[in-house]
Amino acid sequence: MIGTGARLIAAADRLAGQTIEGKPVVEDVVAGVLRQWQRVHPEIDLGPMAVIGRLNRCSALLRQASDALLGEEGLTRPEFDILGALRRVGGELTPSRLAKETFASGAAVTKRVKVLESDGLVSRRLDERDRRVCHLSLTDKGRELIDRLLPEQLALEVTLLSGLGDDRQAELADALGELLVTLEGRLGGLIG
Amino acid sequence: MIGTGARLIAAADRLAGQTIEGKPVVEDVVAGVLRQWQRVHPEIDLGPMAVIGRLNRCSALLRQASDALLGEEGLTRPEFDILGALRRVGGELTPSRLAKETFASGAAVTKRVKVLESDGLVSRRLDERDRRVCHLSLTDKGRELIDRLLPEQLALEVTLLSGLGDDRQAELADALGELLVTLEGRLGGLIG
DNA sequence: GCGAGATATTTTCCAAGTAAATTATATGCT
DNA sequence: AGCATATAATTTACTTGGAAAATATCTCGC
Known part of the structure; x- marks a missing residue:
């Protein structure tokens, strides 16, 4: 029997490069949420949600994937x-x-x-x-x-x-690092 | 007692990666983790951790902050x-x-x-x-x-x-959206 | 019309996390 | 030295979330 980890990796492989001319074929779930909010509250700036909503969702999905792998190892x-x-x-x-x-x-x-x-x-x-x-x-x-x-x-x-190119990954790591520094500075004192 | 000594060591650890020229004067917590891993396993490519570690940590800190606000509202x-x-x-x-x-x-x-x-x-x-x-x-x-x-x-x-400029935020939202689309594709179906 | 199976929701039971209390020990002040 | 305070680790009591079972209802094929 094939392990969940192998299945996950296979699934991730199948996803690599699911774009046309650099644009996503389908939009992400957060884009849909943003559109819903925009219809209800056209006056509100949803910019922060475009970042933070995606950040949280990416984090949750990545976590689920690696939890599954670790689960196989007990x-x-x-x-x-x-x-x-x-x-x-x-x-x-x-x-x-x-x-x-x-x-x-x-x-x-x-x-x-x-x-x-x-x-x-x-x-x-x-x-x-x-x-x-x-x-x-x-x-x-x-x-x-x-x-x-x-x-x-x-x-x-x-x-x-792997859906992101190496340059794009580096860009992400860099921007997230910059954000993380400011968050730690601002919240680190308050929280822990 | 261990407290004073350990705290000095911890402080030294936190300063260990700081450089004065062009390089980051303050670094985020994940950078320190990456440096520790690199010392232990110099042969391993930690690129993914630079992205995913920061992503998870940003998500956790942002969540704590907004949980605190919601908590005030019950x-x-x-x-x-x-x-x-x-x-x-x-x-x-x-x-x-x-x-x-x-x-x-x-x-x-x-x-x-x-x-x-x-x-x-x-x-x-x-x-x-x-x-x-x-x-x-x-x-x-x-x-x-x-x-x-x-x-x-x-x-x-x-x-x-606000620690990130508007352009940098837009860049982040865009890159995260691209990542999210690939993660959702069939990983969402497989796992969630 | 009537089972067999599908579906929507709730309930039960259990795993895992935290805050606060507890225990044990160390430090500092007088 | 002796007591008040601080600190390290654990335990306790409670909360929350999920998986699976239970409940209720519907739909389909005959």
Whole structure:
């Protein structure tokens, strides 16, 4: 039987280049929503919705696709994020630091780590100086898993993005980075 | 205690990517993540993560900001989405149609509508032909609320996006729309 | 007209997340 | 030293969302 991941990649492949002379054959769902609003409230400027509505929808669809891939491997996305954070920092993290790295609450990290520990993917070391603290790290099994999954995940993402040319992708990354800097500056203080 | 030292390390980490000439003086959080991965796996192409990581993070921050605004009005975002869908279609919707419009499960719609009905924002009309079906619409109170909230929401979004110039916003909307079309094509059918 | 199956909605049950409380420990002030 | 306060991690209590079951009704073919 063929896996969901393979099916996803096949589906994404089939989508690549579904344009005529650079213009989309069909408009995206947000365009329809914008048109509906325009009919009801012609006086309102819907510019922000054209950006943010699409951003949210793209995010949701991309997330669903990669959740499906991770699901085949028996991992949830938040668990994957924890393994990823531990891998990319290259050493140990405390639960609270891990919460910041993965933008999650402490309680959520506690629960996820408990599962990952019982799966033998993460191990815990107690701090000698400060007995409130513990240090989490990947086991060999955990490192092997994330090192196998990351390329799979990226390969799926490549196909998901392949409807856009490389230059367009770079443009997107650049604009989103610029936006993200201003959002972090504005909201980071307020939120976390 | 670990706090002071760890905080210094964290601060140093945050500064690590800053450069003085032409390059970004402040970078977004995803840039730091990419740098960490690059150190661990220099052979992997992280291009997709530069796009998708930022996309997801922008989406999360924007959502938090507008959730906060809606929270002040006593609404959740999913509830707002339901009111918005009913407003923009300009008439009635069945629960199942509403579920499709708001990308939610039928069960979630049932629960949300129950709350909105008890708040006097949504009303229900039974179909005479087909007694399985009902038709939902906004009450006057519901329409007034969404008509007051939508401009507030858009005004907030304008300020959130104001770090980008208008041309850059249009570029973003365009690129995201192109991406969204390809993602929806058959991925939407396959997954959602 | 009457089953068999299809469809619309709701309900049930469970998984997962958070805020707030709790526990345990460390730090700072006097 | 000793107590008030701060911090790290976990636990608890509660909320929300979805998948699947349940309910109610319709439609089609005979």
